Amino acid sequence: MDSRGFGTRIRQSRDARGWSQEELAARADVSRxxxxxxxxxxxxxxxxxxxxxxxxxxxVEITEGDKH
Incomplete structure (x- = not known):
């Protein structure tokens, strides 16, 4: 998954919980x-x-990218 797709998944998951960006940031111990x-x-x-x-x-799963 690329970074944009990951970002969309994060936003969807946050929205599904009814959390604001501020609430997610607090729960994850990162900045808004x-x-x-x-x-x-x-x-x-x-x-x-x-x-x-x-x-x-x-x-989060980290995998090797395509080798060309």
């Missing part, structure tokens, strides 16, 4: 702007992605 960056598909650290996914009960 970090949540906004994830949802836009911007680059954030893997550690931040894992914290946010964990707060939503989602798993």
């Amino acid at each position: 702007p970090s949540i906004a960056r994830i949802e836009r598909g911007d680059d954030v650290s893997t550690a931040t992605l894992v914290k946010v996914a964990s707060a939503l009960g989602l798993a």
Whole structure:
């Protein structure tokens, strides 16, 4: 999944719980702007992605990309 698709999944999961970006940020122990960056598909650290996914009960799987 690319970063934009991941961001969409995070937003959908957050919305399904009725959480604001601020609430998700507090639950994940990250800043609200970090949540906004994830949802836009911007680059954030893997550690931040894992914290946010964990707060939503989602798993993050890191795989090798295509080799050309």
